[in-house]
Amino acid sequence: MADTYHHGNLRQALIDAGIKIINESGEENLSLRKVAAACNVSHAAPYAHFKDKEELINAIKNNVTERFMEELETAVNGKISADEAIIAMGKTYVTFFSNNPDYYVFLFGKQNITAHLQMNKEYKNDYPPFLLLRRMYLKHLEESGQEKTFEEQEIELIKIWSIVHGMASIACMKGIKSSIDWNNLDERLLV
Amino acid sequence: MADTYHHGNLRQALIDAGIKIINESGEENLSLRKVAAACNVSHAAPYAHFKDKEELINAIKNNVTERFMEELETAVNGKISADEAIIAMGKTYVTFFSNNPDYYVFLFGKQNITAHLQMNKEYKNDYPPFLLLRRMYLKHLEESGQEKTFEEQEIELIKIWSIVHGMASIACMKGIKSSIDWNNLDERLLV
DNA sequence: AATCAATGTTGACAGTGTCAAGATTGGAGC
DNA sequence: GCTCCAATCTTGACACTGTCAACATTGATT
Numbered sequence: 001m002a003d004t005y006h007h008g009n010l011r012q013a014l015i016d017a018g019i020k021i022i023n024e025s026g027e028e029n030l031s032l033r034k035v036a037a038a039c040n041v042s043h044a045a046p047y048a049h050f051k052d053k054e055e056l057i058n059a060i061k062n063n064v065t066e067r068f069m070e071e072l073e074t075a076v077n078g079k080i081s082a083d084e085a086i087i088a089m090g091k092t093y094v095t096f097f098s099n100n101p102d103y104y105v106f107l108f109g110k111q112n113i114t115a116h117l118q119m120n121k122e123y124k125n126d127y128p129p130f131l132l133l134r135r136m137y138l139k140h141l142e143e144s145g146q147e148k149t150f151e152e153q154e155i156e157l158i159k160i161w162s163i164v165h166g167m168a169s170i171a172c173m174k175g176i177k178s179s180i181d182w183n184n185l186d187e188r189l190l191v
Numbered sequence: 192m193a194d195t196y197h198h199g200n201l202r203q204a205l206i207d208a209g210i211k212i213i214n215e216s217g218e219e220n221l222s223l224r225k226v227a228a229a230c231n232v233s234h235a236a237p238y239a240h241f242k243d244k245e246e247l248i249n250a251i252k253n254n255v256t257e258r259f260m261e262e263l264e265t266a267v268n269g270k271i272s273a274d275e276a277i278i279a280m281g282k283t284y285v286t287f288f289s290n291n292p293d294y295y296v297f298l299f300g301k302q303n304i305t306a307h308l309q310m311n312k313e314y315k316n317d318y319p320p321f322l323l324l325r326r327m328y329l330k331h332l333e334e335s336g337q338e339k340t341f342e343e344q345e346i347e348l349i350k351i352w353s354i355v356h357g358m359a360s361i362a363c364m365k366g367i368k369s370s371i372d373w374n375n376l377d378e379r380l381l382v
Numbered sequence: 383a384a385t386c387a388a389t390g391t392t393g394a395c396a397g398t399g400t401c402a403a404g405a406t407t408g409g410a411g412c
Numbered sequence: 413g414c415t416c417c418a419a420t421c422t423t424g425a426c427a428c429t430g431t432c433a434a435c436a437t438t439g440a441t442t
Contacts, residue, residue: 006407006420031398042422044400049420053399163354196437197389222429233391235431240389244430384442391436398429405422412415 011049011059013039018060027106032056064103069128071096076132082139089133090164097168104168133161202240202250204230209251218297223247255294260319262287267323273330280324281355288359295359324352 007013017038021030032053033043050056075092079085097104137157141148148156198204208229212221223244224234241247266283270276288295328348332339339347 004407010420032400033398043398044423045421047400047421196391197439201389223431224429234429235392236390238390238431386441387439389436389438392434393432394434395432396430399427401424401426403423403425405420407420408418410415410417412413 007039007041007045010039010041010045014046014049014056015059015063018056019063022060022106023102026102027057030057061107064107065128068096068103069132072129072132076136082136082143085136086133086140086160089129089136093129093164094168108165130157130161133157198230198232198236201230201232201236205237205240205247206250206254209247210254213251213297214293217293218248221248252298255298256319259287259294260323263320263323267327273327273334276327277324277331277351280320280327284320284355285359299356321348321352324348 014035017035018030021034021038032046035056036043036045039045046056050059072089072092075088076085079088134157137153137160141153205226208226209221212225212229223237226247227234227236230236237247241250263280263283266279267276270279325348328344328351332344
């Protein structure tokens with residue numbers, strides 16, 4: 001038990017402990033009771049901060065997504081053209097999950113992203129990485145002087161994202177990461 | 192309890208019951224005890240046929256993969272050129288998982304495909320859909336008179352597969368299925 | 383007919399998510 | 413300072429899970 005009855009910032013401590021457990025032994029090893037124990041707190045204490053096990057997991061997802069977004073934004077910053085920025089995003093996307101396959105499975109594994117967004121209360125508008133991609137894509141259209149309907153834009157966006165997402169998915173698999181680099185990514189992203 | 196002490200073909204019955212449960216209420220609702228109960232059999236009976244819960248799940252995966260392969264092969268059969276066949280495969284791939292999002296999450300959700308292959312004892316060589324794609328791709332190279340090293344082939348193959356896999360992944364998400372058709376799939380698959 | 387390996391049952395164990403009831407606390411208002 | 417309340421945490425319980433060991437039943441082989 002902790003020195004004080006009240007922990008201070010148990011909510012964030014639970015999230016951090018959860019991430020640590022996932023990194024060390026995978027999501028299947030994450031239990032509310034272990035997370036609580038890691039924070040020196042009784043097994044039902046998390047229920048003061050999270051309605052569910054699911055709600056804790058979503059909080060962790062948001063936390064990981066924030067770290068991901070930081071990398072994406074540094075990759076995009078400094079790039080002059082939108083085309084460069086999109087390619088850089090794609091590479092960062094793939095690299096990030098290559099380096100953290102646990103995160104990939106954790107984020108996209110059990111439930112699809114749409115479901116994740118629905119659960120997500122803090123990010124009520126959209127999935128942040130996707131928003132960033134849309135911004136860059138609109139810039140790309142502008143720079144290349146193309147005109148597209150909203151519908152066309154959305155479809156093209158989803159396709160670009162599908163490709164990057166699929167590549168990341170594959171890149172996470174064992175053995176592939178080392179033997180492949182996505183150097184002609186641009187040929188496929190911007191047709 | 193069943194009429195007879197010995198069930199007859201409990202192994203397959205367990206697999207079928209497992210698939211039914213997954214379709215009706217998702218994988219998170221699948222437990223050994225429920226599967227056993229669905230077969231009118233005691234809670235420990237599955238252990239005569241599967242070492243683990245994981246081993247039952249892998250058996251179910253193989254079963255679903257077989258059904259998937261049947262659709263892929265009918266899609267490919269009858270196509271004259273390899274290019275047509277590859278596009279048809281891609282569309283079937285996306286359509287199959289659009290129609291069965293539960294299967295997608297189940298097959299590719301928790302563990303990546305490589306891990307799935309390692310667990311898989313019956314299909315010791317490779318993942319069948321990937322083998323089919325490789326056959327078609329080699330035919331494509333032949334037909335278009337291209338020469339590539341083995342290394343180049345493998346990389347290109349993985350990239351094609353990444354794209355299709357990513358598209359299927361996206362297509363599984365709610366709302367997207369209806370508003371998008373991958374009609375210019377060919378522009379991306381065979382660069 | 384006897385025997386054995388395969389198959390199925392029963393009972394137990396530790397671990398899980400969840401809830402209800404109560405204990406402890408910091409802080410707002412007096 | 414004191415009271416009181418809402419937030420936080422503990423304790424104890426419940427049903428459910430995967431897994432194992434010990435035992436029961438069976439079909440097939442010898």
